Amino acid sequence: MTTFVTLIILGLLWGGVYLLAAEGLNLIYGVMKVVNLAHGDFIVFGGLLAFSLYGFIGINPLLSFPVTAIVLLAIGAVVQFGILERIGLDRGDAELRTLLATFGLSYVVANTSFLLWGSQFQSIPFLQGFVRAGPIAIPQALLVCSVLAFAVAILVHIWLNYTMLGKSVRAVAQSGLGAASCGLDIVRIRMLAFGIGSAMAGSAGALLISLIPFQTSSGGELTVQAFTLIALGGLGNYAGAFLAAELLGLVEVMVQYYLGTNAASAVIYIVFIGVLIFRPYGLLGRAVRV
């Protein structure tokens, strides 16, 4: 019984970790319909930046994640203004064009990281202990990552639905032309949205690197994981992503324990395919988006 409860807790907490890694991608897709294939590389870049801040100045990820967020915010805004804005976001084939552009970007980011940090796996020794809850040991780092993931999810939800700026971001998502004709500066708003999505990737990286070692080529795997999660939840849907993350975390931990770790990755994709057969738009997705 203790084991079972432990597994449930671990599964839910790992779900939070996966959510943290996927939130930025989800935001950018939700409001701009851009699948940022450099997302994972942004996470790795943020993580390695936090690694350097820890190594050289000695500040831990809980203090450095705002720094990595700001750096990635700037990078994201420059990418949006300098690249994506230039390749025709309002044209019919915009999704394909942005896919190609961000695919190329992923190489640029990964190789920049390689030049700065080399190819070895790096991580930060931080929050490695456990919190005792009766007979159960709850890993500290998992707990912190999960709580922050949920906090970010709630904050973004409030921002998008209850603030003027958030509402204008959604308006631009719905119709760039319509938003512009109402007097919104859509170039600035897209820069902000892409920047914030990138900042979320950067801060996720800073926290994740104390849990999962990163090397500069880890980005691709993270992008795929994050994309699977948001597709499962319904692209761009926040509650859906939350549900999907918890489902994936629980399935992974349970299958690992009862069927073996090799089975876990297979079962996750079987669940994924199953959901997409019966609910092609994801758990909470709708045929017509936002």
Next chain:
Amino acid sequence: MPSHFVRLTAAAGVVAASLLTSGAWAQDKTPIKLGLAITQTGPYSPPALFELHGYELAVDQINKAGGLLGRQIEIVKYDDQGNPSTAVQLYQKLLTDDKVDLLLSPYQADLVAAVAPIVNRAQKVMPSLAANVEIYNGKYPYLMQSITQTGRYMEPVIDLAASKGYKTIALLVQNTQFPKQLGEGVVALAKQKGMEVVFNESYPPTTTDFSALVLKAGEKKPDVIIGATYLADAQGIVRAAKAQNVQAKMFAFSIGPVEPEFYRGLGSAAEQMFGTTLYFKSLKTKGNADFVAAYKAKYDVDPDYHAAVAYASMKIFGEVVSKVGSLDQKKIRDEFVKTDEPTVVGQYKLDKNGLQLGYESYALQWLKGQQELVWPKDQATADYVLPHSAWQ
């Protein structure tokens, strides 16, 4: 006039012979071409560059001492970027365009395996730095294993555990070629020592969440937890063990603890972790102190095991060629498998197919932030600490 004719013929013979020898003599002064392709750029390049530097240092020393067969050695090197198909093309080029006289091995088992067929078809001897044993079963008789066999990596760890009276092992194996063979080695060695493997499970290389796996391994209450791992998964297992308070008397990993990043990433959690290495700079092997000093002088960093095995393989190669006295590959091959020589890494000894029998492995432990060699005892730089202190 038969005598005149004889004299004339003899004179012509002498002239011809002297022409021939002078021709041969002139040719002898051309450098011996030594070819290889190795990963000089990209994510797999750091260990490969240690190997390249090990080779180059050995070649430098041979050249300074008068060269090989009285000729200088010239290295022809290419960058395979860690890609097996590029490596194949480059070895093809080395053999057909550059027409190199001698070959050295690329870095990484899968690249060696990729070039093995063409190297063997060309009947060129290649001292190979691939630890997995399949390619040395007689199929490629021109490959000479110049690194410890994969199955023996954990030998000193099992030996130490058995000497402490530990009985049970939980084994966690990454589901890829090298760790799998290493895990099989652990099972075989444990059996020899009368230990029992009570848990044996593999996981995919992409695994980042080890919580359930480590929880399950811990439930068997093993004396020793062994990971057949690389760096990231070794760290993942240690993190999960500490964060979930999974205890054992001894934790040991194959690759992982040997890297400085292991301690940098885990901090105090890395304390008392055991790892293995094929070489340590403090080894009391023949010529090691000189090797370490020369390497440090040339590259401004201590040699790691990649540098040492590469250096030793080039040195042995030189000795074998000198002994044969020519570049006849068949003769070099036959002489190579007879080798039984001390090197900086250990005793270099092969079986008739070129499988490495002499090289061993050494157990190291992280103690107070330092890597110490702790087993076998006669090479130890510090006393081991066992059993593992409880997680705090």
